Every structure is written in structure tokens, then in C-alpha cells.
Amino acid sequence: MLYAQTRPADKRAALRSRLSSGEILRFPGAFNPLSARLIERKGFEGVYISGAVLSADLGLPDIGLTTLTEVAGRAKQIARMTELPAIVDADTGFGEAMNVARTVQEMEDAGLAGLHIEDQVNPKRCGHLDGKQVVDEYTALQRIRAAVDARRDPNFLIMARTDIRAVEGLDAAVTRAKRLVDAGADAVFPEALTTLAEFEAVRAAVDVPLLANMTEFGKSGLFTVQQLADVGMNIVIWPVSLLRLAMGVAGRGLDELMDAGSLAARLDEMQHRAELYELIDYEGYNHFDSSVFNFTLPPA
Template identity: 65%
Template sequence: MTGLLGAATSAADKRTRFRDALNSGRLQRFPGAFSPLVAKLVADIGFDGVYVSGAVLSADLGLPDIGLTTLTEVTGRGAQIASATDLPTLVDADTGFGEPMNVARTVTLVEEAGLAGLHLEDQVNPKRCGHLDGKAVVDIATMVKRLRAAVAARRDPHFVICARTDAAGIEGIPAAIERAKAYADAGADLIFTEALHTPADFEQFRAAVATPLLANMTEFGKSPLLTASQLAEIGYNAVLYPVTTLRLAMHAVEAGLREIESTGTQSGLVDHMQHRSRLYELLRYAEYNQFDSDIFNFSLQGAQR
């Protein structure tokens, strides 16, 4: 039964694995998962971790990514996704859902939910999508307070606290580097460099900052889509593909719905669908059936309803 109804690996072990991996010298690849089922596929294919994007969670709720989601929604969905695999899961905690005391509570609840880490950003509250124009960032001192509150609230020393800076497109790369160093000094274990424009920007960050770095390879954004090999060569420690699975799914769903609407049948779409057998494989139907048969292997005779 181990790992059948939930992850076989404890949350503490996942956190240790994540922290060790960041210092392994090997790029950690974290695709975004918009559901526990997608997380299972991420693990099955062989990625290093799972990411829960705030933009994806908002979109899944039919909302724009402008700080409308709540701490309860994020921790609830994060817990479901984190429990689906043995991989470490990193969650987007936006600006921490309030002032430093709120940030501390955010860390407490996210840790309790079984996540391996979270990232906090230096945007003003409410935030907006990192690849939109018109963003504003708080001053360094304010973000340092957020991070210190997060570090103080952490009970598992292996829980990863990542600091995201959106300052590069507002104040420039040198200012963003200054912020990254201050955030590391405040206790951040990982620095998320958002919306960099060129490979040279990534290289400049790596050369200046000693802390592990995370890259965001989101489509249709401001950053070029660097390959895993390129990022590893530059020296980045982790990469996110935050919205990729949602975009792939929604494109397929829209195309399929339009064909059904126009033709009156889904028969022409069957070859583009995940087969039932593959779904059952991911969900481990055979193992559930074996587990059930081993226990409920009797029959009732003369039972009355």
C-alpha cells in the first residue's frame, strides 16, 4: 500500500531532497502542475520536482493573476498536488498574503501542507503577473522584513524559502542584483530572477550572486526560452516551466470543443486523446484492485438487504 493513497516519501524527506539538489551542481527541472494528476505525470516522466504556479491557480479559478487568490486556496491546492508524488513541490506564495506577520503564517501553513518550499516576491501588494508591464516593487527594507518573517516562522530548517525579485525590468539588472544579495543575507535559500531579457542577463546574475538561482521559462513572456542545457551551462540551479501544462491542455480542450461544436461528434479527436489505459496506468488502477482484492476476498451468504 506504500505510496498508493499518497506519497511514500515524507514531506521532511522531500525538503531535504530539494535542498540537497539545489547544491548538487545539476539543474533541477520543475514543470508546473495544475492538478494532482498532472503532478503524477510530471513524476512519471522523470522530472526533478513539481511547481504550483500562482498564475495557473488563478486561471484555474477563472481569475486573472492580480493577487485575488487566498492563502487557503493556495495551501489547499498545494497540499493536494504535493501529496500526489514523491517529488518535492515548490509553491508560489505571491507577496505572502499581507504584512510580515501574514508572511509568517503563510510559511507555517504551507509547511504544514507538505510543500518543500515557497517563493515570495518583492512586488507591492496586490501583485500582478511578473511578465506584465506596470509592475511596482517595494523597497529593499520591506522585502527583507518579509523574508526575515518567513525564516523566523520556518520550523523545518530544510524548508526552502525562495525570494523572487521583479526589479530587473523596473530598476535594472544592477539594482536587481543588489536586491538579490540583500535577500540572501536575510535568509533566502534560492533567488528567483524574474523577467530577464537576454542570456547575458542570466549570466550577469550568475556571476554576481553566490546563492542558488532559479530561472522562469514561461512562454510568451519577456525571457527567451533557454534550454535546460543552456541554463545549466550558465550555472543556474533550477528552472520552472510554470504555465506550460495548462497552456497545452487548454489549447487541446479549446480545439476539441470547437470540433465537437462544428461537427457534432468527438470521433475525429480520439487519436489526440490520452487513452483510458494510460490514465489507468497513471492512477495505478491495477494496484488498487490488487489491494482491494487482498482484503475484501470474501463473499456474504444469505445476507439480507
């Protein structure tokens, strides 16, 4: 009932332990707190909170318009609803070194298990669009050093994302990944790699956990979990997939409502009321209500 029973510190420790095991961890992207609970119910290892999804949730494009307060607040709402560790997309850290430091502590306080900070120029762009720009190496490393220095829980995962592959090529991505690890990054997210061979090249260059982004309609091939495990990836995310599925079905439902005047033909696409109530734990709330209000008033 209410929120997760697992403490954020325990989620972080569990994530660290599983990353060190060598298994590949699956982190679908949650687009709201209820979808995070569904991800847990279906048996995945973690929850990813995408900056693109949080922007879209506000009806905004993913071009750096969201604020630290908005992202931390929504991330907290999502993370507290599941026993799983949650990793959040913290864009460029919402500024430079001091802003990055504050971002890390805000996300710790919000109950996240980790975050990633990228090396794009402010304001950032979606990682799979053309026209991105990346900062110089000094600035990229300064962001990661600030993040590492600011954290209070040593198990809070500081992941460095680099977007340089699409700007300067694979060799530059490999070089930057090495430098980011030297700066203290616990893990690396090489964005917009195109082939399994490119993932293998980054894997050969660094010895920290690596994240693969399997977003649809982007620059990367949509590889299977097993294919990514075979080339040494440690985490795989599907950041926007659940939102895309939900919006696709919602759009078709609205078309049906406009054309037919009823959604009777779409019932098999809907989550049943009983399934929703079970996921929300109505029974637990009802039991709590009964235990609190099981009294009678004395006679007048």
C-alpha cells in the same frame, strides 16, 4: 495507491541535496494533482505550483485575488500526489511580515518542499506584465527574514523572488538579489530577465541557487535547459506550459465537436483510457478492494 509514500521532510532533504550537487533541476508546472503525477512519471526532478495557474484554475486573473487558504489547500492536493519535491508560488506571502510567517508554516504543513516570496506591492501583478510596482528594500528584506524565522524544518526552502528588473533595471536586480541573500534567502528567483547575459550577471553576484522562469509569451527568451545550465542556473520552471497545452487542445477539441459533431478525428490527441487508468493506479485500488472485501457471509 492514494498518496505519495515519501514524507515531506524527506522530499525537502532530497531537494537540498540535489541543489548542492550543482546539477540543474527541471520543475514543470502542475495544473492539478494528476498532472503532478505525470511530471514524475516522465522523469523530471520536481513539480512547480504556479500562482498564475492556481488563479486560472478558479477562472481568475493573476492579480493577487487568491487567498492563503485556497493556495495552501490546492498546493497540498498537488504535492501529496507525487514523490517529487514541490515548490509553490506564495506571491507576496499574502500580506506583510506576520502574514508571511503564517504562510510559511501553512505551506510546511501542506507538505511543500519550499516556496518563493516576491517583492511586489500588494496586490501583486503577473511577473511578465507591465505596470508592476515593487516594495522598498526594507519591506522586501523584512518579508524574507519573517519567512526564515517562521520555518520549523530547516530544509524547507525559502526562495526570494525579485521583480525589480522590469521596474528599475538589471543593476537594481543584482543589488536586491544580494540583499535578499543577506537577509537569509536560501535561493533567488530573479523574475523577467531577458537575456542569458542577465542571468549570468545575477549568477556572478550571489552564491545561492538561482531559478530561471521559462514562461511562454513573456519577457524572457525561451532558453534550453542546457543554455541555462551553462550560465549557472540551478532550477528551471515552466509554470503555465502544461495548462496552456491542455487548454489549447481542449479548445481545438470543442471547435471540432461544434463543427463535426464528433471527436473521432481527435482520438490521437487524447490520453488513452488505459494510460489514464495506469497513471491513477486502478490496479492498485482493485487489489486493495479485493484484500478488504474477500469474505463470504455465513449461511442463514
